[in-house]
Amino acid sequence: MQQVTVIDWSADFVATLKRLLLEAHGTELRDVLILYPHQRPQRHLQEFLAQDPEVPKPLFLPEGLSINEWIPHLRQEMDPRPLRTVSLLDRAGMLFDIVQDLHQSGEGLLSRLPVEREHFYPWGVRLAELLEEFFRHGRTPANLLHLSGEVQPMAAALLEQLAAIHEQYEKMLEAKGWTTPGRDACFVASHPEELVAIAKEKQIWIAGFYALTGTENAIFETLWKADAARVVFHTDPAIVDEPDRAHWTCKEHLRWLKRWGAKAELTDLAVSPRTAPRPDIQFIEGFDLHSQLRELEKNMAGTDGHDTAVVVPDTSSLMPVLHHLPDKDINISMGYPLSHSNLHRLVDIILRLQETSQGPGRYYWRELINLLRHPYIKMLTPKGTVPLRAILREFEKAIRRGGKYLNPLEWVPQTENWPDDADDAFKTAQLEGLHEVLRACCTAFESVNSLAGLGDALLGVADVLLPEDEGSSQWHKFPIDAECLFRLVKESIPTLTDSQISHDTYSPSVLYSILRQFINRERVPFEAEPLSGLQIMGILESRLLRFSHVHILDATDDKLPGSTAYDPLLPEPLRRELGLPDHRHRSLVSAHNFHRLLAGAQDVCIYYRNGEDGAGALGGKSVRSRFVEELLWEEEKREGHLIEPGTGPVKTVSFPIRGIPLRETEIEKTGTIQNRLLDMLHKRSLSPSLLDSYLRCPVMFFYKYLTPLKPLDEVNEAGDPAELGTIVHDVLHHFFLPYRGELTNLSTLDPADLQDEFTRRLTDSKFFKQMPWDMREGLNLSGRERLRRFLKNQGTTTILKLEEKIDQKTPIGDLNILLQGTLDRVDERAGGITILDYKTGGMPMPKRGIWTDIDFWDDIARGYEQETADDELLVMLAEKLPSLQLPLYAYLYYLENGVVPANAGWVELRTEGMESELFSDADSEEIREDAICEYTPRALRFVLSHMLKTPVFTSTPGHYCDWCPYGFACQKQ
Ligand code: SF4
Numbered sequence: 006m007q008q009v010t011v012i013d014w015s016a017d018f019v020a021t022l023k024r025l026l027l028e029a030h031g032t033e034l035r036d037v038l039i040l041y042p043h044q045r046p047q048r049h050l051q052e053f054l055a056q057d058p059e060v061p062k063p064l065f066l067p068e069g070l071s072i073n074e075w076i077p078h079l080r081q082e083m084d085p086r087p088l089r090t091v092s093l094l095d096r097a098g099m100l101f102d103i104v105q106d107l108h109q110s111g112e113g114l115l116s117r118l119p120v121e122r123e124h125f126y127p128w129g130v131r132l133a134e135l136l137e138e139f140f141r142h143g144r145t146p147a148n149l150l151h152l153s154g155e156v157q158p159m160a161a162a163l164l165e166q167l168a169a170i171h172e173q174y175e176k177m178l179e180a181k182g183w184t185t186p187g188r189d190a191c192f193v194a195s196h197p198e199e200l201v202a203i204a205k206e207k208q209i210w211i212a213g214f215y216a217l218t219g220t221e222n223a224i225f226e227t228l229w230k231a232d233a234a235r236v237v238f239h240t241d242p243a244i245v246d247e248p249d250r251a252h253w254t255c256k257e258h259l260r261w262l263k264r265w266g267a268k269a270e271l272t273d274l275a276v277s278p279r280t281a282p283r284p285d286i287q288f289i290e291g292f293d294l295h296s297q298l299r300e301l302e303k304n305m306a307g308t309d310g311h312d313t314a315v316v317v318p319d320t321s322s323l324m325p326v327l328h329h330l331p332d333k334d335i336n337i338s339m340g341y342p343l344s345h346s347n348l349h350r351l352v353d354i355i356l357r358l359q360e361t362s363q364g365p366g367r368y369y370w371r372e373l374i375n376l377l378r379h380p381y382i383k384m385l386t387p388k389g390t391v392p393l394r395a396i397l398r399e400f401e402k403a404i405r406r407g408g409k410y411l412n413p414l415e416w417v418p419q420t421e422n423w424p425d426d427a428d429d430a431f432k433t434a435q436l437e438g439l440h441e442v443l444r445a446c447c448t449a450f451e452s453v454n455s456l457a458g459l460g461d462a463l464l465g466v467a468d469v470l471l472p473e474d475e476g477s478s479q480w481h482k483f484p485i486d487a488e489c490l491f492r493l494v495k496e497s498i499p500t501l502t503d504s505q506i507s508h509d510t511y512s513p514s515v516l517y518s519i520l521r522q523f524i525n526r527e528r529v530p531f532e533a534e535p536l537s538g539l540q541i542m543g544i545l546e547s548r549l550l551r552f553s554h555v556h557i558l559d560a561t562d563d564k565l566p567g568s569t570a571y572d573p574l575l576p577e578p579l580r581r582e583l584g585l586p587d588h589r590h591r592s593l594v595s596a597h598n599f600h601r602l603l604a605g606a607q608d609v610c611i612y613y614r615n616g617e618d619g620a621g622a623l624g625g626k627s628v629r630s631r632f633v634e635e636l637l638w639e640e641e642k643r644e645g646h647l648i649e650p651g652t653g654p655v656k657t658v659s660f661p662i663r664g665i666p667l668r669e670t671e672i673e674k675t676g677t678i679q680n681r682l683l684d685m686l687h688k689r690s691l692s693p694s695l696l697d698s699y700l701r702c703p704v705m706f707f708y709k710y711l712t713p714l715k716p717l718d719e720v721n722e723a724g725d726p727a728e729l730g731t732i733v734h735d736v737l738h739h740f741f742l743p744y745r746g747e748l749t750n751l752s753t754l755d756p757a758d759l760q761d762e763f764t765r766r767l768t769d770s771k772f773f774k775q776m777p778w779d780m781r782e783g784l785n786l787s788g789r790e791r792l793r794r795f796l797k798n799q800g801t802t803t804i805l806k807l808e809e810k811i812d813q814k815t816p817i818g819d820l821n822i823l824l825q826g827t828l829d830r831v832d833e834r835a836g837g838i839t840i841l842d843y844k845t846g847g848m849p850m851p852k853r854g855i856w857t858d859i860d861f862w863d864d865i866a867r868g869y870e871q872e873t874a875d876d877e878l879l880v881m882l883a884e885k886l887p888s889l890q891l892p893l894y895a896y897l898y899y900l901e902n903g904v905v906p907a908n909a910g911w912v913e914l915r916t917e918g919m920e921s922e923l924f925s926d927a928d929s930e931e932i933r934e935d936a937i938c939e940y941t942p943r944a945l946r947f948v949l950s951h952m953l954k955t956p957v958f959t960s961t962p963g964h965y966c967d968w969c970p971y972g973f974a975c976q977k978q
Contacts, residue, residue: 007229007230007232007265007266007267007268008269009238009267009270010272011238011242011269011271012238012239012240012275013271013278014240015279016551016605017276018212018549018605019046020053020276020277021272021275022050022210023054023057025210025237025272026039026067026210028274029235032064035067036208037068037207037208038069038208038209038210039069039209039210039212040070040071040209040214040234041069041070041213041549042548042549043549044070044071044074045546045548046213046548047070049550051066054066072214076224079189079203080184080192083192083193083196083199084192088183088184089182089184090183090184090189091183092500092503092504093134094501094507096133096136097125097126097129098504099174099181100125100129101120101122101129103173103177104128105120106173107173113165113166114161114165115163115166122511123511123515124782128159128574131572131574132163132170132574135575136171137185138187138585139187140188140220141219141220142219143191143194143195143218143223146171148166148167149167150165152165156573156574156579157573160575164575167583190218193224194223197227200228201228201231204228204231209233209234209235210237211225212237212549213237213239214236215257215597215598216590222261229267230265238269240258241604244259244262245270252600253596254593254597254600254601255597256593279605284555284607285607285608286603286608286654287610287654288611288613288629288637288654288655289611289612289613289655290613290656291612291615292614294558294559294614296659296660297559297612297613297614298328298329299329300610300658301329301558301612302330304556304610305331310335312552312553313552313553313555313556314541314550315330315539315542315556316542316547316555316556316557316602317543317558317559318543318544318558318559318564319559319564320339320342320528321345323337323341323485323541324485326541327541330541336539337531337541338531338540338542338543338546339531339542339543340530340543341485341528341531342525344524346485346486346529347379347486348489348490349489352463352493352520352524354372354376354446355446356520356521358372358373358376358447359447359513359517360517362410366412366414366415366451367410367411367412368412368413368447370405370410373404376447378401381486384479385442385472387437390434393438395424396423399422400416403416403422413443414444414447418432441469445462445465445466445468449461455508455511456502456504456507456509456511456516456519457502457507460498460502460507463501464494467490467493485529488531492527492529496527497523501520514781515778544595544598544599548598552602553605553606553608554609555603555609555610556612557610557611557612558612559612560613560629561613561627561630562631565630565632566591566592566631569588569591595632596632600632611633613629613630614627615629615650637655670704670960670974671958671959671960672707673956674955674958681711682953683953685710686953687820690812690823690824691823693888693889694890696893696948697849697888697890699951699952700879700882700883700886700887700888700948701883701887701961701965702963702969703952703955703960703961704958704959704960704961705965705969705971706952706958707958708974709971714971714974716971728770728772730846733788733845733914735766736762737830737843738807739762744804746805747804748802749802749804750801751796751800751801752799752800752801754796756792756793759792759793760789760792760793763788763792764789767785791914791915791917792914792918795912795917798918798919802834803832803834804830804831805832807829808829809827811825811894811897811898812824813901815900815942817945817946818950818953822949824897828840828841828898829842830842836908838898839909840891840895840908842890842891842911842912843912844911844914848911848913848921849888849890850921851885851923852885855885855886856924856932856933856935856936857928858885861885862940865878865943868951869947869950873954874954874955876959878947880961882944889944889948891923892909892923892936892940892941895909895923895936895941896941896942899937905934905937906933906937907930907933908933909922909924910922923936924936960975
């Protein structure tokens with residue numbers, strides 16, 4: 006039986022590999038080719054060979070390649086045609102042609118969907134990646150049928166014809182003389198004889214692989230069975246003699262042995278295997294990244310960083326990590342996400358300048374300020390002068406004093422804006438420097454309508470950032486930023502300008518969406534050189550390397566193994582159906598990398614955060630990684646008891662934090678304010694939202710209704726919830742109008758008209774046009790779906806009134822108050838009249854049992870009668886009845902029609918369109934009548950009398966502070 010060599014995973018893999026190579030080939034290594042999962046081990050091997058005094062020098066080094074580097078060589082040798090490896094953009098463009106042909110063939114779901122170049126790109130990219138995965142696994146995809154309703158319509162249509170798309174894609178690549186890395190791998194794997202013939206020229210070692218793709222497995226198996234390659238694992242040595250006792254993460258190696266019918270043999274050349282049974286592990290529980298970093302800093306103090314790795318599973322944390330590390334010889338090996346760089350911020354500002362502009366030369370002031378404040382722009386130094394910083398500050402002041410939109414090129418600095426000693430030459434050079442920035446970052450993007458144009462405009466920005474006069478350049482001070490800029494200029498921009506679809510015309514929103522997706526995928530590779538010193542790396546970069554001292558940061562479950570991003574084309578559950586590895590496989594690979602790294606270490610510190618994460622819209626609680634849980638569990642079993650945080654190996658990090666005293670804001674009600682209030686109560690009608698505003702926070706009410714302060718006019722990137730609410734109300738109003746007065750089963754109505762009208766109104770709205778393309782798509786699709794669900798849940802009813810305005814006067818003390826409300830809908834149902842209000846936001850439901858709490862309502866009546874304002878009672882009312890709106894609508898209806906409504910409810914349009922009613926079935930007719938005709942006017946009188954009697958407006962902070970526009974003037978903030 007043929008063998009696979011196993012190196013104990015507690016030993017140094019690369020040092021042991023060196024011994025194996027010398028034993029097998031002596032120092033004649035020139036024909037040796039070592040294949041690795043990644044490039045880094047080869048550098049270490051070269052270092053080991055160089056430092057080995059027993060290896061004579063000079064020496065021909067063995068060749069070392071990653072598998073991804075070797076396959077294109079093989080492909081070229083087997084098929085000498087000069088094939089072009091095409092970019093993702095080209096592949097997406099080609100897939101558009103294929104999908105459009107299928108659309109025009111009139112078959113399947115695709116024929117019913119619009120296939121427009123403009124909107125296909127995001128799907129094209131995902132589809133190209135999926136097909137590439139099939140190539141890499143050497144699989145031919147099958148169609149996935151009947152997925153309508155399970156995935157998005159376009160995804161269902163593409164998956165339904167996946168086999169045909171794949172077939173056409175392959176044909177088209179062949180016809181054009183194009184290839185992809187996956188297709189190369191597939192080609193090589195399917196030509197075993199040529200593969201063996203080529204491989205026989207070398208002594209091949211397949212070193213340190215774990216989980217293989219389908220094509221890797223086929224290639225390696227062919228070579229190994231033909232005795233053309235030797236395979237070396239770095240794994241738990243138990244797989245040799247006691248596979249049942251082997252660490253669970255080595256499962257993939259056992260499967261591999263079984264698949265090939267191979268026998269594992271443990272080498273006795275292992276270099277420095279660990280003698281202790283396990284590493285010394287410390288768990289450090291912080292509450293955020295910075296608390297972990299402070300502990301790291303402490304643990305690193307006094308060490309020289311030799312033979313030490315700081316592993317950062319989330320590469321976006323690189324910058325804070327670098328700031329906390331002691332000033333040592335540091336080497337970074339990882340792919341840093343371009344999307345976390347300052348350069349990305351600048352590109353994003355440039356795109357947003359166009360997205361928020363009102364046409365050429367009409368730029369939104371806030372984005373212009375963002376541009377002027379960008380550090381790259383501030384450090385620009387026109388030849389022979391000083392950095393632009395000072396003139397940019399003056400320009401910013403002028404912008405803040407001006408209008409909402411402006412043409413930045415029209416700004417002319419005043420005499421006082423210049424330094425006293427500035428001469429004309431200085432002024433001209435500085436102004437020209439500023440104009441050069443504005444032309445490159447604003448004007449050059451105004452007429453861009455193709456990817457090539459976008460690439461050229463970005464190149465213009467790079468030209469401005471890189472001065473001709475290298476002496477004045479500051480980039481050498483910022484190596485990471487410089488590397489990002491280099492990557493943008495040398496990799497990203499050429500891909501944009503040199504693809505087959507580069508000159509096709511697209512709308513700006515699609516172009517920006519493509520660019521953003523593109524940048525989000527880019528990683529700027531950092532390769533540490535030399536190999537000495539403290540190594541900072543990602544978990545992938547640590548593969549096959551060994552360090553005695555290991556620090557793993559931010560070991561939370563969302564980073565280790567990491568969560569899987571949602572794929573709208575092929576959601577996770579469908580991957581298995583197509584025979585592709587799913588998250589369980591990825592988790593196993595991640596676990597193996599983690600445990601292998603630990604196996605070779607003497608001491609390990611694992612840092613993680615435990616508590617609120619708060620990152621992103623859905624930010625939730627961070628939990629330590631499942632791998633950490635497993636290690637702790639092992640430790641607990643050994644110790645025979647549970648380990649509490651702060652005891653044994655689990656250290657908790659805490660900082661003494663003094664609470665910030667919460668002071669209420671109090672605004673004294675002067676005579677002027679009281680007069681203004683009385684004036685308002687006399688002259689204007691009072692809406693439920695005015696009363697609710699006072700109920701929530703009297704200070705907010707004061708700013709909103711008694712001062713001329715208006716909320717700051719800002720572009721809301723996530724859309725405009727108020728405007729969206731208006732659209733939904735209008736659309737529902739018009740849709741239901743024809744059914745007014747008739748008993749109708751609304752659930753049976755076709756939602757198409759409702760949905761189409763919603764889409765039409767939405768796409769016409771200004772806020773929608775300012776949203777990014779993908780958010781617009783999401784909003785439109787989710788809105789349509791919610792309207793469909795809403796209609797389905799409506800049931801049978803008679804709509805009596807729609808958008809009914811009611812004005813009624815009611816006496817409060819000496820005042821005759823005009824109340825006003827607009828009832829979205831009034832239905833006649835089996836139980837009586839029901840008043841409905843559509844809600845696209847949250848629903849402030851009254852506390853259970855409020856309507857039967859007679860004592861409370863008696864207190865409210867007393868509160869109205871008494872001389873002074875009762876603040877506690879106001880807070881209590883706000884807690885029990887957070888909104889007066891629905892009770893007030895019911896009361897107004899009663900005043901206008903003399904009929905007491907049976908119920909009133911909010912219809913939530915955020916999810917299913919279900920109703921939340923003011924009264925439950927348990928509330929009798931008497932209770933409802935008391936609530937509407939007695940308690941509601943009591944609450945109204947109490948709130949208004951409190952407003953009039955209170956000597957101060959006192960803030961009552963709550964969750965609504967988060968979106969209160971007056972927080973800036975309030976001590977709560
Ligand atoms: S921030 Fe909160 S407490 Fe302050 S005014 Fe606004 S709602 Fe009131």
